[in-house]
Amino acid sequence: MRIDIITVLPEMIEGTINTSILKRAQDKGLVTFELHNLRDYTLDKHKRVDDYPYGGEAGMVLQIEPIDRAIAYLKSQRDYDEVIFTTPDGEQFAQSTANELSLLNNIIILCGHYKGVDYRVREHLITREISIGDFVLTGGELAAAIIADAIVRLIPGAIGDEQSALSDSFQDNLLAPPVYTRPADYKGWTVPEVLLSGHERKIHEWRLEQAEKRTKDLRPDLSRKM
Ligand code: ADE
Numbered sequence: 742m743r744i745d746i747i748t749v750l751p752e753m754i755e756g757t758i759n760t761s762i763l764k765r766a767q768d769k770g771l772v773t774f775e776l777h778n779l780r781d782y783t784l785d786k787h788k789r790v791d792d793y794p795y796g797g798e799a800g801m802v803l804q805i806e807p808i809d810r811a812i813a814y815l816k817s818q819r820d821y822d823e824v825i826f827t828t829p830d831g832e833q834f835a836q837s838t839a840n841e842l843s844l845l846n847n848i849i850i851l852c853g854h855y856k857g858v859d860y861r862v863r864e865h866l867i868t869r870e871i872s873i874g875d876f877v878l879t880g881g882e883l884a885a886a887i888i889a890d891a892i893v894r895l896i897p898g899a900i901g902d903e904q905s906a907l908s909d910s911f912q913d914n915l916l917a918p919p920v921y922t923r924p925a926d927y928k929g930w931t932v933p934e935v936l937l938s939g940h941e942r943k944i945h946e947w948r949l950e951q952a953e954k955r956t957k958d959l960r961p962d963l964s965r966k967m
Contacts (some may be wrong), residue, residue: 742845742896743773743819746885747811748852749790749803751776753882754889763890766899774889782814783807791855800856808851808862815849824849824868826858827881827888831870834888836911838871842888843895850888852881914966916959918951 746754757763758774766772780788783806791801812824822845832838842848851858851867863870873884894900910917921932935947957964 742771742843742893743775743847744889744892745775745777745815745821745847745849746852746889747777747779747808747849748880748882748885749779749854750852750880750882751778753880754852754886757886758889762900763893766893766896769898771896771899772893777811777815779803779807779811782811784810794856798856802856803854803858803862805859805861805866808858809866812849812851812866819847821847821849824851824866825888826851826853826863826867826870827873827884828853828857828863828870829872829875829877831872833875834871834873834884834891836891836909839888839891839895840912843892850885852885854880854882911963914956914963915952916955916963918948918955 748754754776758767758776763772763774767774779790783790783804785807789804790807791803794800794802815821823842825842825848827850851862871884871888873887878884895906900906906912908917919933921936925932925937933947935943938944953964
């Protein structure tokens with residue numbers, strides 16, 4: 742899979758993609774990331790990529806020209822399955838979105854910034870608009886990093902034990918059950934007996950029961966989706 746990210750602040754994303762599991766996935770050849778600084782695509786001699794909004798509102802707006810040039814350049818190199826724009830008024834990102842996107846070959850993520858982007862970008866160049874939640878960030882970079890992280894860990898081989906991505910919270914609209922590790926008794930705080938029993942079926946049943954109980958208690962909205 743290849744993920745191209747277009748941004749005015751590549752340094753905000755660099756750390757995330759070059760650390761831990763995302764870095765390992767790149768080293769293993771499972772994913773290729775390319776960060777593109779939008780300023781490299783402007784014809785403006787001062788490298789400006791934003792301008793005042795028509796109609797005179799506060800804030801600056803990213804211009805269509807460098808964005809169009811960046812996307813056109815990438816599309817001239819290969820086909821893209823989606824051109825995603827990160828914005829608080831997009832569809833709400835969820836595990837199901839990550840699952841879907843992890844099956845694609847090539848995607849572009851354009852990070853929103855400042856007051857927004859010239860709306861013609863969204864009308865003509867973007868195929869999918871994604872929000873990571875009902876709150877406003879300073880820009881779409883952190884959202885792009887979160888989306889990339891959630892996608893890449895689903896690519897087979899990206900995390901050690903493939904089973905563990907399948908048993909994540911949300912994969913069945915269920916929160917994950919509690920996990921414990923040694924010591925079995927810490928200051929008298931003990932691990933549930935069943936987990937020490939070695940009885941696989943009972944352990945499996947206990948985990949499912951716990952997942953259902955936690956979902957019902959903590960996320961009744963997810964329980965209703967089942
Ligand atoms: N840009 C600013 N806020 C955002 C959000 N909540 N989701 C995606 N992109 C954003």
